[in-house]
Amino acid sequence: MQLTNFDIDVFLRDYWQQKPLLIKNPWDSWNAPLEPDDLAGLACEEGVESRLVTQTGVCDGWKLEHGPFPETRFSQLGARQWTLLVQAVDHYVPEVAALIEPFRFIPNWRIDDIMVSYATDGGGVGPHFDQYDVFLIQGLGQRRWQVGQLCDENSALQPHEDLRLLANFDATDEWICESGDILYVPPGIAHNGVAIGEHSMTYSVGFRAPSRSELIGYWADDLLAELKDDDRYGDPKLKTQENPGEISQDAIDRLHQMMIEKMGDRAAFARWFGQYNSTRKYPDVDWREEQPIGIEKLREYLTDGMPLHRSPASRFSFIRQEANSVLLFVDGEEFSCTDENITLAEIVCGHDNIIIDENLLRSDSAMALIAKLYGQGSVYFDQED
Ligand code: SIN
Numbered sequence: 001m002q003l004t005n006f007d008i009d010v011f012l013r014d015y016w017q018q019k020p021l022l023i024k025n026p027w028d029s030w031n032a033p034l035e036p037d038d039l040a041g042l043a044c045e046e047g048v049e050s051r052l053v054t055q056t057g058v059c060d061g062w063k064l065e066h067g068p069f070p071e072t073r074f075s076q077l078g079a080r081q082w083t084l085l086v087q088a089v090d091h092y093v094p095e096v097a098a099l100i101e102p103f104r105f106i107p108n109w110r111i112d113d114i115m116v117s118y119a120t121d122g123g124g125v126g127p128h129f130d131q132y133d134v135f136l137i138q139g140l141g142q143r144r145w146q147v148g149q150l151c152d153e154n155s156a157l158q159p160h161e162d163l164r165l166l167a168n169f170d171a172t173d174e175w176i177c178e179s180g181d182i183l184y185v186p187p188g189i190a191h192n193g194v195a196i197g198e199h200s201m202t203y204s205v206g207f208r209a210p211s212r213s214e215l216i217g218y219w220a221d222d223l224l225a226e227l228k229d230d231d232r233y234g235d236p237k238l239k240t241q242e243n244p245g246e247i248s249q250d251a252i253d254r255l256h257q258m259m260i261e262k263m264g265d266r267a268a269f270a271r272w273f274g275q276y277n278s279t280r281k282y283p284d285v286d287w288r289e290e291q292p293i294g295i296e297k298l299r300e301y302l303t304d305g306m307p308l309h310r311s312p313a314s315r316f317s318f319i320r321q322e323a324n325s326v327l328l329f330v331d332g333e334e335f336s337c338t339d340e341n342i343t344l345a346e347i348v349c350g351h352d353n354i355i356i357d358e359n360l361l362r363s364d365s366a367m368a369l370i371a372k373l374y375g376q377g378s379v380y381f382d383q384e385d
């Protein structure tokens with residue numbers, strides 16, 4: 001499915017990270033990839049992150065439960081005012097993963113996952129704001145979306161332990177989204193979606209953006225591992241000072257230098273960031289095939305035209321280096337690529353379906369790289385294609 005009625009350049013110039021936009025069914029032909037029962041099934045599975053939000057109707061009461069749920073849970077809920085939300089459905093359903101493709105004008109490293117929600121009449125998760133950009137695609141049925149004020153950490157919240165619901169919601173715009181419509185909401189903008197009618201399903205193509213605190217915190221954690229205890233402040237040629245209580249400008253300069261020497265290493269930061277950011281959303285889920293693959297077998301499969309794909313849970317990006325090389329990052333692993341492996345890195349980062357040409361097929365280093373990616377469960381052969 002393609003977005004045929006959507007101007008990417010205008011969107012990036014006037015809306016992305018700035019203001020909400022309703023995009024009325026822009027698809028060439030829209031087909032919702034999931035049925036409500038498929039979503040309920042996923043929410044019963046161990047290892048899949050899911051939530052159930054129910055409105056009790058008493059004093060604006062909201063209740064949050066975490067999955068996995070027993071199958072019987074959904075039949076106890078009644079016909080109104082509940083929402084089931086399942087995270088990273090793209091990891092499990094290729095047709096849902098395909099919904100990311102039209103949004104690839106945003107780089108891979110900013111993409112988080114596709115969350116899918118199913119809501120019954122009057123159901124929603126309440127007025128809130130998110131830290132991230134999101135495209136809310138209405139899959140099935142209808143949902144009334146309101147957007148409101150720009151929020152931040154100081155915005156007042158309702159006194160609820162688990163749900164971060166806004167105490168005040170000033171709606172500035174309102175739309176009824178129908179099957180195929182897309183609402184873009186930038187970070188921090190208050191929004192509230194309420195299902196209209198029996199079955200309302202929404203696909204949230206969600207993005208991520210690192211906070212300064214996670215960059216500093218996690219990078220510093222990584223640096224700590226390589227820092228030695230005897231790498232220490234020194235003050236040879238110490239000068240006398242008037243007041244022993246003063247920490248001199250000179251001392252501060254030297255101390256600060258110790259910090260920025262490490263933190264200012266751009267190349268080291270790039271390597272660290274590539275690995276950190278390409279770590280899978282759920283690193284504990286094992287996507288490896290039972291058997292690793294050897295280069296000869298791999299070459300044979302590829303020569304036979306067996307389709308090779310990126311695993312939907314995997315994260316791929318690369319960083320160009322100054323010399324003729326690129327660093328490829330896949331699922332938290334770094335691969336230093338030169339010569340034909342540069343082309344390979346560009347191919348695997350640019351396309352879900354990996355097309356290997358004659359030149360790469362002949363290259364042992366390209367085959368070895370693919371074999372490593374296969375061995376860590378980052379690419380797989382689709383035997384059924
Ligand atoms: C929903 O799908 O109900 C919630 C999505 C969101 O508000 O981010």
Ligand code: CO
Nearest residue numbers: 128129130191
């Ligand atoms: Co939201």
